[in-house]
Amino acid sequence: MRKIILIALPFIALLASPSTYEEGKRIYFSKGCNGCHGVSASGTNTYPALAFRRKPFLIYKLKRLRAKQGDTQLSQMMIPFAMGLNDAQIDAVTTFLSEYHEQESEKYCPDDSNTGGGSS
Numbered sequence: 593m594r595k596i597i598l599i600a601l602p603f604i605a606l607l608a609s610p611s612t613y614e615e616g617k618r619i620y621f622s623k624g625c626n627g628c629h630g631v632s633a634s635g636t637n638t639y640p641a642l643a644f645r646r647k648p649f650l651i652y653k654l655k656r657l658r659a660k661q662g663d664t665q666l667s668q669m670m671i672p673f674a675m676g677l678n679d680a681q682i683d684a685v686t687t688f689l690s691e692y693h694e695q696e697s698e699k700y701c702p703d704d705s706n707t708g709g710g711s712s
C-alpha cells in the first residue's frame with residue numbers, strides 16, 4: 593500500500609494547478625495578447641503597455657471591454673479578446689501583468705518594438 597502511495601506522489605504533484613501568475617502568463621501567450629501588447633507586455637505602437645499596471649485598473653478595463661464598452665475607436669480591436677476571457681482568466685492574466693517579473697527569468701528578451709514611432 594505504502595509503495596503505491598510513493599509511486600503516485602509525483603503524479604499528484606504534476607496534476608496540481610500552476611500558480612495564478614503562471615496561469616496568467618499561459619493565457620497571455622496562448623490567447624495572442626502578445627501579438628498586440630508585445631512579448632514583454634510593454635506595448636507596441638498604439639497598443640497600450642500592460643506590465644506593472646495596477647491590477648484593479650486592468651480588471652476594470654477588461655470587464656468593461658468584455659461588456660463591449662470601449663472609450664476609443666481602437667477599443668473595437670480589443671473587445672473580441674476581452675470577450676474570450678472568463679472572470680478566472682481575467683484574474684490570472686491581470687495577476688501576471690501587474691506582478692510582472694519575467695525580467696528575472698533566464699529567457700527574458702527585452703522588447704524594444706514599442707519604439708516604432710507610434711502615436712501614443
Ligand code: HEC
Nearest residue numbers: 623624625627628640650653663664666667669670673685
Ligand atoms: C488585435 C490587437 C489586440 C490584442 C490581440 C489584444 N489587445 Fe488588449 N488592447 C488593444 C487595444 C487597441 C487596446 C486599447 C483600447 C482602448 O483604447 O480603449 C487594448 C487595451 C487593453 C487593456 C486596457 C489597457 C488600457 O490602458 O486601456 C487591457 C488590460 C488589455 N488590452 C489586455 C489584453 C489581453 C489580456 C489580451 C489577450 C487576451 C489582449 N489585450 C489582446 C489591442 C489588443
